[in-house]
Amino acid sequence: MRVMHVLKTVSKAAPTSLHRSASKTSTRGRKSPVQRATAGAITITHADRVVYPGESITKGDVAAYYQRVMTSLLPNVVKRPLSVIRCPEGARNTCFFQKHPMGGLHHVGTIELKEEKGSLATYMYAKNASSILELVQFGAMEFHVWSTRIDRLETTDRVVFDLDPSPRVTWERIVAAARLLKVQLDELELTSFVRTSGGKGLHVVLPVNPACSWDLVKDFSHAIATRMATGQPQEFVDTASKTKRAGKIYVDYLRNTRGATSIANYSLRTRKNAPVATPLRWEELSKIEGGDAFTIRSLPRRLSRLRKDPWENIDSVKQTLSAAMKKLEVGA
DNA sequence: GAATACA
DNA sequence: TGTATTCAACGCATA
DNA sequence: TATGCG
Ligand SMILES: [Mn+2]
Ligand SMILES: [Mn+2]
Numbered sequence: 001m002r003v004m005h006v007l008k009t010v011s012k013a014a015p016t017s018l019h020r021s022a023s024k025t026s027t028r029g030r031k032s033p034v035q036r037a038t039a040g041a042i043t044i045t046h047a048d049r050v051v052y053p054g055e056s057i058t059k060g061d062v063a064a065y066y067q068r069v070m071t072s073l074l075p076n077v078v079k080r081p082l083s084v085i086r087c088p089e090g091a092r093n094t095c096f097f098q099k100h101p102m103g104g105l106h107h108v109g110t111i112e113l114k115e116e117k118g119s120l121a122t123y124m125y126a127k128n129a130s131s132i133l134e135l136v137q138f139g140a141m142e143f144h145v146w147s148t149r150i151d152r153l154e155t156t157d158r159v160v161f162d163l164d165p166s167p168r169v170t171w172e173r174i175v176a177a178a179r180l181l182k183v184q185l186d187e188l189e190l191t192s193f194v195r196t197s198g199g200k201g202l203h204v205v206l207p208v209n210p211a212c213s214w215d216l217v218k219d220f221s222h223a224i225a226t227r228m229a230t231g232q233p234q235e236f237v238d239t240a241s242k243t244k245r246a247g248k249i250y251v252d253y254l255r256n257t258r259g260a261t262s263i264a265n266y267s268l269r270t271r272k273n274a275p276v277a278t279p280l281r282w283e284e285l286s287k288i289e290g291g292d293a294f295t296i297r298s299l300p301r302r303l304s305r306l307r308k309d310p311w312e313n314i315d316s317v318k319q320t321l322s323a324a325m326k327k328l329e330v331g332a
Numbered sequence: 333g334a335a336t337a338c339a
Numbered sequence: 340t341g342t343a344t345t346c347a348a349c350g351c352a353t354a
Numbered sequence: 355t356a357t358g359c360g
Contacts, residue, residue, distance in 0.1 A: 046333090083349095086333080088333045088347095096346090097347085097348055097349090098347050099347095099349075100347080100348080102333080102334070102335095102346090102347065104333080116350060116351095121348095137333085138333055138334085162360080164359095164360080239353075240351090240358070240360075241352090241359080242358080250359095252359090252360070254350085254351060254359090255360080258350090259348095259351095260349090260350075260351090260360080261349095261360090262360095
């Protein structure tokens, strides 16, 4: 069984189905009945190729995973500039970060946008399930999004605090860091959300609605990061240097700049056990084992168990940074 | 993984 | 037709 | 200007 057809989603209510074809010769010569019958579907070639060697997880498993989580993945991905990490020969071989579209894509949106140097470049964005699955066919494993939307690139609707621990920081300290951050945001009357990164750390994310300037989210998140690093210098740093980070947690506020990306909810990571960046309820943090607690194996079970996405209401929250920013300036 | 160059 | 080669990012901060 | 970093 070496090719697989992944059908387009018909509607949110109807789950997608997945067809496997055992035919190896059908791809040669005239189009086979199978290919013709699945017009509009995405073909996954080399579905049996092992892409996570330690776990014997195949490219077909990755496609099936993304199909399974699709209705949860898409809301926070669609119509946002999208980059991928591709590993055409598996997570243990050469992987690369890709932001520009490659030849052969038919279901991925493209947008010309101005880069920092002033020139235009073409970026990708997901339009629907087919966009994601086509990128999987091209070897995409991880999905990274901008904190903005393609129809209003100069404003942002997210603040992302990326808590990046040095290797020896314990999980308990990372959880404490996220909770401390939440308390500070609560005091500023800002609602925040938390997710595992799929790596070692956590992300704390707040919606900004209506969307605001890049300058404002950067200044705000920088001010918070600096306050944490100043208040508890034994625990936090606000610069990326690994040397200065030793034994501490880097509060990475630089996700909050035009062109920066963050891992998308429900994206896999190219790490051992195929972990998933997983949105959580704050109350769950006490029983989570680590930033890689949910994996390609366990996440679908979690999804079946939950009645709604923990971040379901993120875009219903109306809040801005202006009042909070003023309080910070006064307190500084 | 796909496009290209070449045997 | 088969096989080898090449390519697939960018912006910020710091030193 | 050249890395380190995500
Ligand atoms: Mn991180
Ligand atoms: Mn290859």
